[in-house]
Amino acid sequence: MTTTTATLLSIACGYLCGSVPFGYLAGRLKGIDIRQHGSGNIGATNAIRVLGKGIGIPVFMLDVFKGWLPVWLAAGWIAHTGTDVEVVTIGKVLTGFAAVLGHMFTFWLGFKGGKGIATTCGVLAGISLAGMIGGWIGFLTFLFAFRYVSLGSLAAAVGVPSAMAIQMYREGRWDFVMLGFGIVVMILAFVRHRSNIQRLIAGTESKAFTKKKPQS
Template sequence: MLENFLILFSLLPFYLIGAFPSGYLIARLSGIDISSVGSGNVGATNVARTLGKRAGLYTLVIDVLKGVLAVLIASSLSDQSYYHALVTVAVVSGHCFSIPGKLKGGKGVATTLGALIFFFPTVIPVALAVFITVFVFSRIVSVASVAAALSLPVVALFLSTSDSVFWALVYMALLITYRHRDNLKRLVEGREKRFSFSQPQGSQGQNMKTSHYPTEH
């Protein structure tokens, strides 16, 4: 029991890595409170639509690196796949449920990608293919993100993997889908907007407080 407690306690730093509010801080450098603009989400898409593609790319890269860093550290601490699975769950959860509580965390896509690079890279090509295919035909990031996420455990079924890895992928797929629940609701209602690179940027961001955006990573 003590050993299990210590394992769970050791996951806290990885949760905090995931909770690092990269998008919020990048927007703050431009004098914008991203939590009060657009969807209020601190993910890369909301940052990109508010501050431009470069700021969105910076946010995306940092969010991916959070997942990479967490799994690299975990790999140096243990060679057990179940522990790597727990660390992946912790860092993605931290990204989705950020600290402080007033911030809306991201949708988990970018950090999941980063973690999978070292945690379970064999599923990435299929997930990326699903994302690109769905996005090309729909131009809706949320639909592509959810489709790619749901493909993860399906692909794992056809690969040699442990139960802990499989259930971690199931968790991430369900979490990403849950984080896109508002987008899916708008999709059903016909109000989910297609992605466009011609959205207002920079100084116009503060005028977009009531706008809705497809998804944030």
């Protein structure tokens, strides 16, 4: 297998893995079309909101896994061709990006999908530990400070390339392929959260950790 063939197969695998709509499938198992409830999103946050933590948390873990798996496979496939480490890194980044796009634009659901935060977390676990840590710090800090999952997700999106840049600056070695991935994913996260941003500005976005009032 040539390096080009291995890279193309890895990218295809990334998209196919990322496109598996676990949130939608979990809802169907419960007889619910998750797109018709809550925020209408097929991601883990809406799965937790609509289906409960017992189902939503496994959906989150599966969304993370489908980002990590193709990157891990790509590392083995491309490295097996005997190519340079830099080429392997590029292949992993392209594969990870394909997985994120697969989640956001899954062909199973008419090229509509989730917002890609959990899947990006899985990709980062395979390509950039610093980026993953930066994302989690941003997410948890803003989530617990303001109690908005969407705001935490946007903070995570900013934290990923920021942490990557800090690490590269400290090491004196700039990897613009990796940093470019972080920046593009950040931009996509903001684009996919357009409606959330509008609700945050209007003050109508739902908060986390808020118990629903019992109906009278």
